[in-house]
Amino acid sequence: MRLLIIPIGAVGSAVLKDIADALEKTFHFSVELGKEMPIPHDLYNKKRGQYQSTRILRKLHPFKTKDFHRVLGIMDADLYVPELNFVFGEADILAGVTVIALARLRQEFYGLKPDKGLFHLRAIKEAIHEIGHTYGLGHCHNPGCIMYFSNSLKDTDRKGPGFCSICKHELNILASED
Numbered sequence: 001m002r003l004l005i006i007p008i009g010a011v012g013s014a015v016l017k018d019i020a021d022a023l024e025k026t027f028h029f030s031v032e033l034g035k036e037m038p039i040p041h042d043l044y045n046k047k048r049g050q051y052q053s054t055r056i057l058r059k060l061h062p063f064k065t066k067d068f069h070r071v072l073g074i075m076d077a078d079l080y081v082p083e084l085n086f087v088f089g090e091a092d093i094l095a096g097v098t099v100i101a102l103a104r105l106r107q108e109f110y111g112l113k114p115d116k117g118l119f120h121l122r123a124i125k126e127a128i129h130e131i132g133h134t135y136g137l138g139h140c141h142n143p144g145c146i147m148y149f150s151n152s153l154k155d156t157d158r159k160g161p162g163f164c165s166i167c168k169h170e171l172n173i174l175a176s177e178d
């Protein structure tokens with residue numbers, strides 16, 4: 001079983017590597033880094049300064065081939081769905097295709113001092129969370145669990161990167177059926 005990472009536009013190689021390593025360790029599958037996909041400028045909403053997340057997922061569908069059981073798109077930009085101000089990521093559960101957005105994971109986004117370690121950890125958490133969804137896991141009530149819904153970075157910083165015992169148990173069952 002292999003997961004394919006697709007960088008959408010330029011994404012730092014260090015954060016890509018940290019995400020790939022963390023996913024391999026967490027899910028016990030191998031991760032391959034694919035070729036960079038050009039930024040889909042047609043999905044940019046000028047008024048919002050963001051890209052439409054669900055439509056980006058659709059662009060990632062063709063990468064889900066028989067060689068890869070999961071696809072993760074990573075974009076160093078801000079994403080949204082029409083009903084929300086922003087999203088950290090989104091998963092197409094049935095397709096096994098996911099995307100995460102990095103822009104809001106940096107301290108600089110909030111006018112704070114850069115913190116590379118924290119930035120990478122947040123990116124890892126978002127990636128594990130979205131891939132967790134593709135194994136059928138819903139949102140967890142445990143604020144320390146990676147499957148807890150992140151309404152803000154405060155939630156992201158409090159949780160994970162691991163699964164709570166209930167989610168872990170469920171993941172083992174669901175993953176063995178995959």
Ligand SMILES: [Zn+2]
Binds near residue numbers: 149
């Ligand atoms: Zn979620």
Ligand SMILES: [Zn+2]
Binds near residue numbers: 140
């Ligand atoms: Zn949980």
